[in-house]
Amino acid sequence: MSRIGRRPIPLPPKVEVHIEGQQISVKGPKGQLLRTLPPLIAVRQEDQKLLVSQVNESRPARQLHGLCRTLIANMVDGVSKGFERRLELVGVGYRASTQGNKLILNVGYSHPVEIPFPPGIQISVEGNNVIVVSGIDKELVGNTAARIRAVRPPEPYKGKGIRYLGEQIRLKAGKSGKGKK
Missing domain, CATH: 3.90.930.12 (Ribosomal protein L6)
Structure with a gap:
């Protein structure tokens, strides 16, 4: 058992x-x-x-x-009590805003990315770079946060992208041997 x-x-x-x-x-x-x-x-x-x-x-x-x-x-x-997930945008010029029933992300693409709110989910933006996803269904809150993060996941060299608040990104060293022949 x-x-x-x-x-x-x-x-x-x-x-x-x-x-x-x-x-x-x-x-x-x-x-x-x-x-x-x-x-x-x-x-x-x-x-x-x-x-x-x-x-x-x-x-x-x-x-x-x-x-x-x-x-x-x-x-x-x-x-x-309800559930909430917080995401942060890391990168120069990266910002988020809400417009009606949509989340609008400017994350380095040539166009803004629009994500509609699923029913039962509230999305708010604190400042320009913290997104708060909240609701009563834990599964739906987590899936919505994962869909937002998938728009621009953090990259391993500079750490730019959308990450969960407090998430640690392991950065790679990049090219070494600069200036050697």
Whole structure:
């Protein structure tokens, strides 16, 4: 049995959970999330806790046990606190702005790159070079941040590009032997 899967999920106040068969709905102050669980996993509510268990001891059930528990815990955290990822633009002239429902990036291409906001995601720009992606669905927040980073990933020689805030880029030395014959 999974160590992670056995841990109960505490429900904070103002968070409601409805379980109908394999469908679980979590509603809180920030919004509502819905997920369909695999038939090998069962969820039940006791007091202010959710317990995730396997239907049988098959290998696929053991593989999904910890995963489903973590997905449900992320749903509970998302509707109560929310998630955010911060990205920073490093490079001369690199800047970001929002216009309506789009993020506009000027990152060294001949044209500005426009990225539309997915539903349920808020994107804001602090200064000209810090992008904040926030929302209640952890998976969607992470995927959106990864799509923004993929526009201009950090390059290994000068470190210019879009990176996660606090991400360490290992720089390469470049050409050596300058001036030798």
